[in-house]
Amino acid sequence: MVSTKFFAIVAGVGPGTGRSVALRFSKSYPVVLLARRPESYNDVVAQINKAGGRAIGISADATDKSSLASAFEVIKEELGDLQLVAAIYNVRPNSRPSRKPFLQLNQEDLDVSLKGNVYVLPFLEMMFGSREFGPEGIHVAHAIIDGGIDVPDAAHSDRNDGTPDGKISPYANVVIHDISGDEHKYSLDSHGFGYVKHESKEKDFVDDEKIKAEYYPEVEQLLKDSTGASRVFIFDHTIRRATSDVRDIAGQLRGPARRVHIDQSYGAAEKRVKHHLPDEADELLKKRFQIINVWRPIKTILRDPLTLANAHSVPDSDLVPAKLIYPDREGETYAVKPNANHQWYFKYGQRPDEPLFIKCYDSVDDGRARRIPHTAFVDPAHENDPPRESIECLQQSDCIMIDRHQPLDCLSPPLLYTLPESCQQLKRGFSDCKRGMVDMRKRFRGNQPISTSAELEGGGGAAAKQLLGGGSGGSEVKPHKQLYAGKPVFDLPLKEGARGEVSGLGFDEKKKPGLRHEAE
Ligand SMILES: NC(=O)c1ccc[n+]([C@@H]2O[C@H](COP(=O)([O-])OP(=O)(O)OC[C@H]3O[C@@H](n4cnc5c(N)ncnc54)[C@H](OP(=O)(O)O)[C@@H]3O)[C@@H](O)[C@H]2O)c1
Known part of the structure; x- marks a missing residue:
């Protein structure tokens, strides 16, 4: 529902952030879009109006006082009854910062970069001085986009052996x-x-x-x-x-x-x-x-x-x-x-x-x-x-992709231990979940946590084996405690070698040699 009391202005509309911000605000408010050239805002104005919103595009230079004054005359005519709820200054400076390696930048490069952004400075000043407007309900915020935005003219840098830069998508409004x-x-x-x-x-x-x-x-x-x-x-x-x-x-x-x-x-x-x-x-x-x-x-x-x-x-x-x-x-x-x-x-x-x-x-x-x-x-x-x-994790493991083993072999010892930790946790979590469904005690008490930070951070071989339910010895290892009302729910010592599986869950034992071996 678009507001009938307020409107928003986006100054500096182009294919990137300006467009996304305009689309987002248009869901709640009529929007006025400013850019120097109509081709910068025409598309998005049409898109908003077609979708049932209200958008007006005005050609104006947001760094020029008289141009802005003329724009506000038009706004008064078109939206005279409405109050301004937000003004977004999204103007992109004409000059781009230098793409030289940082230590090779010289005074001239810094000047170009600073001048490109010079018109933003009054806004920064305003931000710090804006507390005086607080009682009038005006808040000034400065949003820093600390990274490249994937707009058509933002070329990739040829640094890092031509590896493409990571870029932020400006398209926040995918329907x-x-x-x-x-x-x-x-x-x-x-x-x-x-x-x-x-x-x-x-x-x-x-x-x-x-x-x-x-x-x-x-x-x-x-x-x-x-x-x-x-x-x-x-x-x-x-x-x-x-x-x-x-x-x-x-x-x-x-x-x-x-x-x-x-x-x-x-x-x-x-x-x-x-x-x-x-x-x-x-x-x-x-x-x-x-x-x-x-x-x-x-x-x-x-x-x-x-x-x-x-x-x-x-x-x-x-x-x-x-x-x-x-x-x-x-x-x-x-x-x-x-x-x-x-x-x-x-x-x-x-x-x-x-x-x-x-x-x-x-x-x-x-x-x-x-x-x-x-x-x-x-x-x-x-x-x-x-x-x-x-089980994409498993499908993409070296065990399958490089060593070309069958998935079931990779899920059984000894290959199981070669899987990335995340796949091992997947297996244990899946087993615990199934066991929890048939084990009456677990149905009341819930499953134990799948892993502790010690396990995730590489708590050593024993922890890993317990996590997998693998290993051949019979030594006791401490179970991880799940606390309920401050007391451990599980006090039973786990045998190293006790697997997280139970029989009768529909697994074909012949196809799980690892399981059979351990049960023996
Ligand atoms: N692109 C990036 O990688 C990147 C990274 C970090 C931060 N930012 C910042 O994010 C903001 C948006 O950048 P963007 O790349 O996503 O651009 P954009 O929103 O796609 O386009 C900005 C638009 O500003 C308009 N403009 C430029 N000077 C103007 C002026 N004096 N008066 C009115 N409109 C003006 C331009 O249209 P006209 O030429 O038709 O006026 C341009 O289409 C900028 O403040 C930029 O500095 C960009």
């Missing part, structure tokens, strides 16, 4: 549209994604071999039926699982991917065909081929849903190749530059019987959607729900 009920309007060719109805026999997604033997053929048929493909080759699958405990405590697990990306670059897509089907690649590459990611939730998704940007709203110039270096080959994905024109979609509460097709690549370039950026995002309504499950 993600829920397409529930309108799924039929979105398809692989029109937008780059599509939801289909399909119930799978596979429900658990824990056994890699079963997935390949039973789930792969199901997906193959589904893709043929949905896209008309004459042949389908499945080269990979990823299962994401995580427990909330682990992520909250370790704070370092990789859960759902929260970076806008495309799974394959154009070049990498062709290389994929050559890599997986070397004998047929030449023939296959003469015809149309697509790489499609079939994304099926294991449980209904409420927290960390997946959002996709309409392929046509993302120009190739927004794609940044990012290499993936494997021991035996090189892959390439695309990172995606932020852009206020990207159109984002998701489906609320996506269920396991509503798999999503994501087009990663289409060899045909005839106006159809060719590739679609996607990412997980935080839905504030479900921020504190249990998280999506993820």
Whole structure:
């Protein structure tokens, strides 16, 4: 609801911070946008008015008194009844600070930098002198942006061997549209994604071999039926699982991917065909081929849903190749530059019987959607729900990526001990959670904390082994105490070697040699 009593001014509107600030304020107030050239504010004025807000663009030089006075005349005419609630001075100086290494800066460089910002100084003075306005309800604040903002003309510095600078995204106002009920309007060719109805026999997604033997053929048929493909080759699958405990405590697990990306670059897509089907690649590459990611939730998704940007709203110039270096080959994905024109979609509460097709690549370039950026995002309504499950940590470990072991082998001793600590905590957290569900005492008392700071900070081999439930000795180690009303809840000594697993939870013992070995 836009205010009918107050308005805001943003002086210095351009594609970066000025635009984001204007969009943000326009949600609550009519806004006046100032820049010297209309092309700096025209787009955003149109966007705000189209969205039902109220914006007025005025060409004015915010460093020039008479120009500002004329601007206020226009404001009085247009918004005479309203009171000013906030004035944001976002003017970017014309001169850029020198990009020389710090110790090579000379007096001249410092002068240029200072002069570029000189008109901000009166505002700083005002800030310190502004207490006198306090009784009138006026507050002056100075926001320092201590880093580069990713605006089109902010070139990367060629320092650090050309490594791109980290930049702050100015786009704070991404709207993600829920397409529930309108799924039929979105398809692989029109937008780059599509939801289909399909119930799978596979429900658990824990056994890699079963997935390949039973789930792969199901997906193959589904893709043929949905896209008309004459042949389908499945080269990979990823299962994401995580427990909330682990992520909250370790704070370092990789859960759902929260970076806008495309799974394959154009070049990498062709290389994929050559890599997986070397004998047929030449023939296959003469015809149309697509790489499609079939994304099926294991449980209904409420927290960390997946959002996709309409392929046509993302120009190739927004794609940044990012290499993936494997021991035996090189892959390439695309990172995606932020852009206020990207159109984002998701489906609320996506269920396991509503798999999503994501087009990663289409060899045909005839106006159809060719590739679609996607990412997980935080839905504030479900921020504190249990998280999506993820074993990406495991999938990306050296144990799988470099040494090429099977996931189940990596989860069992001795390979288990080679996993990064975060993956080990994931495993323990998952086990504890399952045990807590069947152990009546735990149902009343709750699970023990997954780790203490000592464990996280490398509390030594014994702590690590206890954490994993591994080790071969029988020596007693002190359990970590969970306090309840100041008293330890768990007083039982834990045997080193006692695992966090219990039988009868649906694990196939034959496939868990580590477990069987330790039980013996
Ligand atoms: N970009 C960065 O990396 C970065 C980093 C740290 C801090 N900052 C600060 O953040 C603020 C916004 O920067 P931004 O890069 O995101 O820019 P922006 O908001 O994309 O654009 C700023 C706009 O200011 C307008 N402007 C410049 N001089 C003006 C004047 N005298 N009167 C009225 N308007 C004027 C320019 O449009 P016209 O040319 O049409 O007037 C320009 O489009 C600035 O204060 C900047 O110093 C930027």
